[in-house]
Amino acid sequence: MSAVPNTIFSPELAARFDKLVMLYPARRSALIPMLLYAQDEIGAVNDAVIAEIAQRIGITELDVRNVISYYSLLHTKPHGKYHVQVCTNISCMLRGGNEMLEHCKSRLGIGNKETTSDGLFSLEEVECIGACCWAPAVQVNYDFHDNLTPDKMDSVLEIYRQKASAR
């Protein structure tokens, strides 16, 4: 039985959160991991997520929102099922990061920070993702794709498209 009755999270995640708040010398240290893991499961840190996490930690919803607005990975509105994050920072820029971003825009038919009408893909230009030596690099959700060319990018997108239709 979870510490929070009527939890909105899966039993596994609720159990994980029960442990996570006890792991640190202060409960609040669990906040950022909890927000990220909740977002992974629910799709966004929406009002319900914020309310339950505030309750679990014992802080106000405003405190939680204050933290969410600081961190670039946290978002209150859902992304596409596959969130395509194209790095255009210096190392990637030198090896075609901007061109990769333009290529993704035209392939997906959407702009930066937009989502396809079927909800499958969203696109975001991001800052350095720590793959500089394997540039240009793109992250789709948490998966890294390195040393990309436009052709390779197409096949990456195709893999996700097939993944979605296989379900």
Place this chain on the structure above:
Amino acid sequence: MPELVSHPEEVKVISRRWGQGAADIDKYIELGGYASLRKAVENGPEWVINEMKASGLRGRGGAGFPTGMKWSFVPKQIEKPKYVLVNGDESEPGTCKDHLIFLHDPHAVIEGTMIAGLAIGAKTGFIYLRGEYRYLIEIMERALAQAYERGILGKNIFGSGFDFDAISHTGAGAYEVGEESALMESLEGKRGVPRIKPPFPAVVGLYGGPTVINNAETIASVAPIIEMGGAAYAKIGTERNGGTRLFGISGHVNRPGVYELPMGYNLKKMIYEVAGGIPNGKALKAVVPGGASCPILRADEIDVGMDFDQMGKAGTMLGSAGVVVLDETVSIVKFALRTIKFYQHESCGWCIPCREGTDWLKKTMTRFYEGYGTSKDIDNMRYLAENMLGRTFCPLGDAAAMPMIGFFKKFRRV
């Protein structure tokens, strides 16, 4: 999976287990892992700190502070719990070395954290990874679980009475959190804004307790130092710059990658021999030697040794050792704009010189890029950047201003 590269000039100290499956504890132990921890436990904290001092190891995050000295600043007679915090929020553009440490040798990070804990009298260590590195966090969590299963982490380690717990922690996207006091704020579940110093973390850090914060590469260097001895490690590098460094070479080179080379290795040789030179017969234009925050070097300035002191003399910094190579086709205006866009995006907004300075630099640089810039704009930008230096709570303001000043100094045409 990122490619591993290799070159005969490399001296593999930190990277020696890469590509050998050492993320698994059995392989790690087979390859000599956790022997340094045993040695450290047997010889005690004072011995460890002395070896660290003798090693000449300086912080690999970029500041280059001597690690042994940092550890020795933690007060011994203090009631409050002490902590070790590993900075794996690797976000400096041009830097991807910790990515490979976490991927190939997570136990080296755990072992280094434990030795640091032993040295300063901490019983808990936190290993903070940037949120984008989720697959590496999962690797780290498996490694931690294995270390607990074997009784390497936990109570009474090696029957010595030394207890230690290590926890891996995910960030959620913020360059600023790589600054040590912002990192502590973030670990405490808050916005990653810097704290005013003093007090320094060695006295008042996480949860108010004394805290040692080290970069992941620094921590991964600890077990090898304990194994070979501080003096032997120091000999690999140059004076006051002990050991090896993971150089991440990116941009316009034929063989980009992370290479482990002795401190003080010549930059020109690194680009032309180790990384195979510039592709397509192009000429070199410039090099950013240590991640985006380090002032740029022109092609005629690269015959220089890559250690903290020689880079300082050359008017730049070793930083995070992310070497970004630009060929003759690159527009410095475009490159400078992309650099300042990054810092403007990452400024936490806490203090004015950084928040406003990065914003105005970006706006003015954008105008320049669009072709409406004037000579006076460069004067203004340089004045602005120079007045950001040293006037912010944390080094992000400097990190934004320094490369901009470098671009103006080295590549001003009007």
